[in-house]
Amino acid sequence: MRDKTIDWKSIPKIVLHEHLDGNLRPQTLLELCLARGVALPADTPDALQHWIHTQANSGSLERYVSSFALTVAAMSSLEACERVAFEAMLDCTADGALLIELRMAPLLLEPWGLTGDEAVQAMIAGLNRGSAATGVPAGLIVCGMRTDSPADVIRSAELATRFAGKGVIGFDLAGAERGFAATLHAKAIAIAREAGLGLTLHAGESDVGERVMEAIELKATRIGHGVHITRGQGATERMRKAREAGVHFEVCPTSNVHTGACPSVAEHALIEMEQAGLNWSIQADNRLISVITQGGEFQAVQEQTTLGLAQIMQGQLRAAQASFLPAAQRDQAIEHISAWCKAQGIAINT
Ligand SMILES: [Zn+2]
Numbered sequence: 001m002r003d004k005t006i007d008w009k010s011i012p013k014i015v016l017h018e019h020l021d022g023n024l025r026p027q028t029l030l031e032l033c034l035a036r037g038v039a040l041p042a043d044t045p046d047a048l049q050h051w052i053h054t055q056a057n058s059g060s061l062e063r064y065v066s067s068f069a070l071t072v073a074a075m076s077s078l079e080a081c082e083r084v085a086f087e088a089m090l091d092c093t094a095d096g097a098l099l100i101e102l103r104m105a106p107l108l109l110e111p112w113g114l115t116g117d118e119a120v121q122a123m124i125a126g127l128n129r130g131s132a133a134t135g136v137p138a139g140l141i142v143c144g145m146r147t148d149s150p151a152d153v154i155r156s157a158e159l160a161t162r163f164a165g166k167g168v169i170g171f172d173l174a175g176a177e178r179g180f181a182a183t184l185h186a187k188a189i190a191i192a193r194e195a196g197l198g199l200t201l202h203a204g205e206s207d208v209g210e211r212v213m214e215a216i217e218l219k220a221t222r223i224g225h226g227v228h229i230t231r232g233q234g235a236t237e238r239m240r241k242a243r244e245a246g247v248h249f250e251v252c253p254t255s256n257v258h259t260g261a262c263p264s265v266a267e268h269a270l271i272e273m274e275q276a277g278l279n280w281s282i283q284a285d286n287r288l289i290s291v292i293t294q295g296g297e298f299q300a301v302q303e304q305t306t307l308g309l310a311q312i313m314q315g316q317l318r319a320a321q322a323s324f325l326p327a328a329q330r331d332q333a334i335e336h337i338s339a340w341c342k343a344q345g346i347a348i349n350t
Pocket residue numbers: 017019174202224285
C-alpha cells in the first residue's frame with residue numbers, strides 16, 4: 001500500500017482507549033448545553049471546538065482535563081448519556097472500528113442529580129443502540145477518578161461490578177495523575193478485578209514511569225499511555241518487566257503532546273516503546289478535546305515517525321488480543337485485521 005493511496009478511515013481499528021466525555025460531537029455539545037442552560041464560551045460548533053482545542057493544547061494534564069467540566073455538564077441527563085454513547089459508536093465505526101470500548105467516570109454526573117447506576121444504564125443503552133445499528137461489538141469501561149477519595153473510587157468499582165456481564169467490561173482510574181498513585185485505590189481495584197472485570201489503569205502519563213510498575217503490581221493487564229516508562233533512571237529494567245508481564249499500552253500520541261507528556265508526535269515515546277519490544281497500540285483518547293480521529297493518529301505516526309503501517313497494524317492486532325470484549329468477538333476482529341493486512345500486502349505476524 002503506497003502512502004498516498006492510504007484511506008485512513010478504511011483501515012480496521014480497535015478502540016480500547018476513548019473517553020465518552022471527550023468524544024462528543026461539537027454540534028451535540030452545543031445542543032446539549034443550550035438545552036440545559038449551561039453557559040458556553042462560544043456559540044457555534046466550530047468556535048466551540050476551537051476553544052476546547054486551545055484549552056487542551058496546553059502542555060498540562062491538569063489544564064487538559066479542565067475542558068471536561070463542560071462536556072460533563074452537557075451529559076448531565078440520561079438522554080444525553082445515551083445519545084453521546086450512541087453517537088460515539090457511529091463515529092468510531094465510521095472511522096473503521098471493529099471492536100469498541102468506551103469509558104467514563106459515572107460518579108462525575110452525581111452532582112447533576114444522576115445516580116451512577118442510572119448513568120451507566122443510559123450509556124450501555126447508547127452502546128447497545130450503536131451496536132444494533134452498526135453490527136460492531138461494544139463495551140463500557142467504568143472509570144474511578146483517582147483524585148476522588150478511596151471510598152468514592154470503591155463506590156465506582158462496586159458500581160462497575162453490578163453491571164459486569166451486562167455491558168460493563170472493565171475498570172480504570174482516570175484524571176490528574178501526579179500525587180494520586182493507583183496504590184491509593186488498591187482496594188477498589190481489587191474489587192473490580194475479583195468480579196472478573198478487565199483492568200486498565202492510566203499510569204505514567206503525566207507522572208513517572210514507576211507508576212506503570214505499580215499498575216502492573218495491581219494486576220492491570222493494560223496501561224493507559226504509560227509513556228514515562230521510557231524515561232529516567234531504571235527505564236531499561238522497567239521496560240523489561242513490562243515486556244515480561246505482557247501488559248498492553250494504550251498509547252494516544254496527540255493527547256500526549258497536548259498534555260505535555262511527549263514533546264511532539266515525531267519525538268513520541270512510542271518509538272522507544274517499539275524498540276524495547278513493548279506491547280502497544282495507537283489510540284485516540286478524546287476525539288473532541290484533541291480534534292482528532294484514530295485514523296488521523298495512524299496517519300500522524302506514519303508520516304512523522306519511523307514507524308510504518310505494518311507496525312501500526314501489528315499494534316491493532318495486539319489491541320484486539322488485549323480487548324476486554326468476549327473471546328469470540330476478539331477472534332473475529334483478529335481474523336479481520338489479518339485478512340485485511342494480507343490483502344493489502346502488509347506483513348504482520350499473526
Ligand atoms: Zn485517557
